[in-house]
Amino acid sequence: MYSEKVMEHFRNPHNMGEIPDADGVGTVGNPVCGDLMTIYIKVKDNRLEDIKFKTFGCGAAIATSSIITELAKGKTLEEAMKITRGDVADNLGGLPPIKMHCSNLAADGLHAAIQDYLKKREAAQKK
Amino acid sequence: MIRRVYMDHAAGMPVDPRVMEAMTPYFTQKYGNPSSLHSWGNEARKTLEDERAKIVALVGAKKPEEVFFTSGGTESNNLAIKGVAYRNKDKGNHIVTTAIEHMSVINSCKSLMKEGFNVTNVPVDKYGVVDIQSLENAITDKTILVSVIYANGEIGTIQPIKQIGEIVHRKGALLHVDAVAAANQVPINVENENIDLMSISSNDMYGPRGAGALYVKTGTRIQPIIYGGGQERGLRSGTENIPAIVGMGKAAEIAKTEMKTEGEKLARLRDKLIEDLVEGIPSSFLNGHPTQRLPNNANVRFSYIEGESLILSLDMLGIACSSGSACTSKTLEPSHVLIAIGLKHEEAHGSLLFTLGKQNTEEDVDYVVKALPDIVKRLRAISPLTPKELLS
Numbered sequence: 001m002y003s004e005k006v007m008e009h010f011r012n013p014h015n016m017g018e019i020p021d022a023d024g025v026g027t028v029g030n031p032v033c034g035d036l037m038t039i040y041i042k043v044k045d046n047r048l049e050d051i052k053f054k055t056f057g058c059g060a061a062i063a064t065s066s067i068i069t070e071l072a073k074g075k076t077l078e079e080a081m082k083i084t085r086g087d088v089a090d091n092l093g094g095l096p097p098i099k100m101h102c103s104n105l106a107a108d109g110l111h112a113a114i115q116d117y118l119k120k121r122e123a124a125q126k127k
Numbered sequence: 128m129i130r131r132v133y134m135d136h137a138a139g140m141p142v143d144p145r146v147m148e149a150m151t152p153y154f155t156q157k158y159g160n161p162s163s164l165h166s167w168g169n170e171a172r173k174t175l176e177d178e179r180a181k182i183v184a185l186v187g188a189k190k191p192e193e194v195f196f197t198s199g200g201t202e203s204n205n206l207a208i209k210g211v212a213y214r215n216k217d218k219g220n221h222i223v224t225t226a227i228e229h230m231s232v233i234n235s236c237k238s239l240m241k242e243g244f245n246v247t248n249v250p251v252d253k254y255g256v257v258d259i260q261s262l263e264n265a266i267t268d269k270t271i272l273v274s275v276i277y278a279n280g281e282i283g284t285i286q287p288i289k290q291i292g293e294i295v296h297r298k299g300a301l302l303h304v305d306a307v308a309a310a311n312q313v314p315i316n317v318e319n320e321n322i323d324l325m326s327i328s329s330n331d332m333y334g335p336r337g338a339g340a341l342y343v344k345t346g347t348r349i350q351p352i353i354y355g356g357g358q359e360r361g362l363r364s365g366t367e368n369i370p371a372i373v374g375m376g377k378a379a380e381i382a383k384t385e386m387k388t389e390g391e392k393l394a395r396l397r398d399k400l401i402e403d404l405v406e407g408i409p410s411s412f413l414n415g416h417p418t419q420r421l422p423n424n425a426n427v428r429f430s431y432i433e434g435e436s437l438i439l440s441l442d443m444l445g446i447a448c449s450s451g452s453a454c455t456s457k458t459l460e461p462s463h464v465l466i467a468i469g470l471k472h473e474e475a476h477g478s479l480l481f482t483l484g485k486q487n488t489e490e491d492v493d494y495v496v497k498a499l500p501d502i503v504k505r506l507r508a509i510s511p512l513t514p515k516e517l518l519s
Contacts, residue, residue, distance in 0.1 A: 002439075010439060016509055031473040031512060034433055034452055034461070038511045054511035056473075058435035058452070062509060 003093035006063040013062055015069035017052045024120065026112025028105045035061045039068070039109040043117055048072050048080055053109070060095055060103035064088050068106035077114055083107055131445040132491045136423060137280045137308065137482035138449055142374065143333035149377040150335065153370035161367050162356065171369055178376030182340050185379040186306075186325060187316035190345060195359045196372050199339035200307035200328030201231040204274075206341050206352050206363065207303040207324045208235040211272045212244055214350040215301075219269035220244045225257050226467035227279045229305055233463075236274075245269075254416040255284030255468050262291060266298040273302050277315065277325075280308035281451065281464045281480055282415030283424025292321020301347060307331050307339075311382045312390055312421050323347050329371060333485070334378030338371035393422040393483050396492050400425045400481060403496040408503050409517060414451075414465060414478055426451075428470070428478040431513040432506040437479055440502040446495055451478040473512075 002010070019040035029035040035057035042050035051073050053065040068088055072080045085107045089095045095104060142150075153174070159167030161175045175196075182194045197203045212222060224236055226248050236246045247265040250258050257275060266273065273295045278285040288304055295302040303324040306315055310325075311332035317325055324347060329338035343349055343362070355364025397420075404427050405411050414426040429437070434450025441448060451462030452475065461475035470478075481495070507513040 007439075010436070011443070013509065027511070031476070033472070034476045036511060054509060056431065056510040056512045057433050059439045061433075062436060 001096055002059055002063070003095075005091075005093040006059060006095065009063035009066040009092065010059045013053075013066035015052045015066065015073070016054070018054060019050060019052050022052075022113075024113040024115075024117025026109045026114070026116055028109045028112055029057070029061075031056055034058065035103050035105055037061060037065055037105050037109045039065070039106075039113040041072075041110075041113045041117060043077065046076050048075055048077070051110075051113075053106075058099070058103055060099040061105065063092055064095075064104055064106035065109070067091050068110050072110055077118075081111060081114055083110060129445040130494055131447075132487070132494055133447045134481040134483055134487065134491070134495065135447045135449055136484040137480065139336075140330055140333050140484060141486070142335050143378060143381060143485075145381060146334055146374045146377045150370045150374040153373050157369070159369075161369070162358065171367075174369060174373060175367055178372050181376040181379045181383075182327070182342075185310065185383050186327070186342050187318055188342055188344075189318065192360065193342055193345055195341045195343060195362050196367060196375075197339045197341055197363055198337055198368070200229070200305070200326055200331065201339075203307075203326030203328070203339045203341040204229065204231040204303075204305055205235045207326055207343075207349075208232060208272065208274055209239065209352050210349040210362070211301055211303065211324065211347070212239050213352075214348045215271040216244075219267075219271045221267055221269040221271065222246045223249060223262065223265045223270055223273040223300070225249045225251060225262075225275055227251050227255055227257075227282070227284075227464045228274065228276050229280070229307065232274055232276070232305055251284075251467050253469050254419070255279060255282045255464070256416065256419070257286050257291065259287070259290065259294070263294050263298070266295065266300055268299075270298065270300045273300050275302070275304055277304050277306040277309040278313065278421050279415075279464055280421070280424070280482070281462060282426050282468065283420035284416045285309065285313060285419045285421065288315075288322065289320040296321055308421060311378075312386065312393070312423060314386060317342055317344065324349070329375035329378060332375075332378045332382045334375040335371045337368055338375040340375070389485065390422040393487075396483055396487060396489065397422060397425050399489070400483075400492045400495065401427065403492070404499060407496060408500050411503070414468065414470070423483040425481040425483070426478060427481075428465075428474055429503050430474070430477060431510050431517070432503060433476045434478055436506050437477075437502060440506065441495075441498065444498050444502075446498060449480040449482070450476075451480065452476040 159171035434452030465475035
């Protein structure tokens, strides 16, 4: 059902874990639906210096989480915001159609983490 | 080579070699049509009746005329529900069923709702046992049919069918029982258990796919849903699938003689599997009834993780099973059966269904019991839901 690339990331997910002092955290999905993803980012000089994830969900959910950390690491915030769900699926050699909607949350998770960072930064600047 | 352990018999079973052997001549040598008048036809007709007698024996029917061959469990359920509903609509338009039926029952009822029938779903308790009082209360003077699954293939819970039948008959309705998952595993007697109609399937007893049967008690008003040349005494047209029917007959014969010893063996393996998993893995729980369950059924849920990930991980180690997770279904909904027994969606997602079969051994169970803790641990380490104390 899944591409070899998906299985590879499912077997050996990259950048799995938490960043305790993360600059931004994004959580998307809902355990009720079977997928919940949290992305942690560390930002330095407008770049994603570090990124980690934790995911509850199916093989696709875990693989997309893993690949997004690969795609985003080292990118500027602007570049990272441009990564789409389509990019995630393409870099995994495609996803089964039924998984495109429900489990392909990783780009949303990344964007939510960046927005969380931007919001926190804005709040800090106002002080 | 990795060990391969198949524990997904509810999804599909191998054909018993003795069944295969019995069927083989009927493809290339004994290919007559039972409707033909020549000797080929006569031979096929005799075969058909010989096989029917084996189904009669398995279910405890009184007469051969009470057993009708179909294409499988789904068709039998469709025929029972729609055939009884259409034929009895002068008496009423109400059907009572339960919250844990097979999709073929659920969707047959749904199709009837579009045609003006009303359907009541009776709840089950946390073990999956039908709430008898609710069932009794649900039956009105408009109720023509009550359809209850003998044992649900997913959680394995066996229903008190005899008692349900007494209530249904006292209230003047008919009882249909979906015994597809149960017929091969527990002795059923349609007469003793007050059953008016009962669906069974060939592949669920080590027979080939493409054959099933519906028991219809003499005097039960039912009409066909498939029309044609009037085979099966007009109730189920279409040329009889003799090779598959021969296979089903042989499978039924074997089931009848070996059910007791086979059931005892499976129940031993089942209990070991359940016990070892629930004891060996923290935050894991049995789904379904602790004792009133099919001998081959072990359904265990693991908190904080999702079933498809578990299945993929087990598959890498050569182990096959199923899950109630939405992520493994075509509809993206978690199993309605697990929701009916009161599980939260996230609990249903983390459920694994192991259905054992004849060829499974104690070594197979040991292999699964050894493999699963590490898999659960790994996925829990990835999951944001896992409490910290479980990770150490």
